[in-house]
Amino acid sequence: MTQDSLALVFPGQGSQKVGMMTDAYASFESVRDTFEEAAEVVHYDMWALVKDGPQEALNLTETTQPVLLTCSVALWRAWQEQGGVMPGIMAGHSLGEFSALVCASALSFTDAVALVRRRGQFMQTAVPVGMGAMAVVLGLDDSVINEICATLTGEEGSVSPVNYNSPGQVVIAGHSAAVEAACVALKKAGATRTLPLPVSAPFHTSLMKPAGEQLAQAIADITIAIPSIPVVHNVNAQIQNDPEKIRSVLVEQIYSPVQWTDCMRFMINRGTTRLVECGPGKVLSGLARRIDKSLTVASIERPDALTAAISEIT
Structure with a gap:
């Protein structure tokens, strides 16, 4: 069952904090399994870092990116596990675009965890610290x-x-x-x-072009499928179904502006009236209300909020 008026959106860097996802981890087996799966890719206990910090380690770009992707995918799996309907469309803010593509079955989760970790490394080293x-x-x-x-x-x-x-x-x-x-x-x-x-580092500027070149090499051998749910891309606020063009816009995104307002308006023009933020925090929920006050918005990091949103959206 799909809900064409429903959009799921996925946050990017800035939404991370020590202790996030604690209730969801305790409540949903799918969340625990997702963190275990990610830990096998990154070779450290990701959940221990999220639960106990320190915040400085969580804020390192190469760590933040796989952690936030894991949080979003874990909540998406919990959403499905609890009987949530399939959205008609998805979008993610910067890093969140990778989360959206995983949840739309265009990227495998393990490939994406490894890829965004490297993306974080590329972005951090593209410009000397302080410049x-x-x-x-x-x-x-x-x-x-x-x-x-x-x-x-x-x-x-x-x-x-x-x-x-x-x-x-x-x-x-x-x-x-x-x-x-x-x-x-x-x-x-x-x-x-x-x-x-x-x-x-100055993300999404032309100064990130060296990172884009590195990402192009890293993403070249990764399998990308046609998304099962349409995903709106940051660089042009458009849907893309050609896997090779998806590969291209993911590279372009690293040194191009995030057109989030246009992405939101694209979804609204397609009939979106309900928005669920699938990830930690409420950053995108707040932006959605500024863009269109008529949207019904929910954030589902907390289990009670997730189950309430599922019961309201049928």
Whole structure:
């Protein structure tokens, strides 16, 4: 049974915290099994890290990515185990796009765990620590941010919008000095707030192209199937069914902006009225409400929330 009005979305980096998924791990065998399966790929006790930390280790990009993918896939399996209906469409934010493709049977879980671990390594080493930065900009039109970033790209390096998260929330990234200068200029232009993000690399910028080249090699031999559920891709807010084109957009995504607002609007225009966030936290649920207040939104990290969402969506 499918529910064409239902979309599942999968979070990316920033949703991780020590102790997440504790109740789900205790409640669902499928969640425990998924963490055991991931541990065999990464060769460490992933659940012990999630449960006990330390947070600094959990925040390492090469660790965060396989951990969050595992959390999302585990909740998807619990959703199915408990009788949840199949969604009509899926999307994931940055790393979350890999989670969506696993849940849509386009990538195997074990292949994806190994792949996103390497993706994290590639992204972390593409730019020397301290050279890049990211910041969130609140309360300013996308067009103003685009223009100011384009104007400031020059002697102090490059800066560009990288996550169009919702109207009034855009993340910028690039060389550290250029990001700092952009934050000053954007505040003068009317931004209500600019906030540096605690990351050590400028994700989704042209500076990530070396990581993209490495990812292209790593993904070349991985089997990709036609998704069983349509997945909306970050780079162009479109559905892609050709496995080779999926391979290509996954590489392009690493150095291209995340068009999350457009992804959400694409799903809404296709008939989505209910949204379930399949992963830790409520970041995407909050963004969804900013994009369209009429959406019915649920986050299912907690078992009671998961079972409530399943009972409400029939």
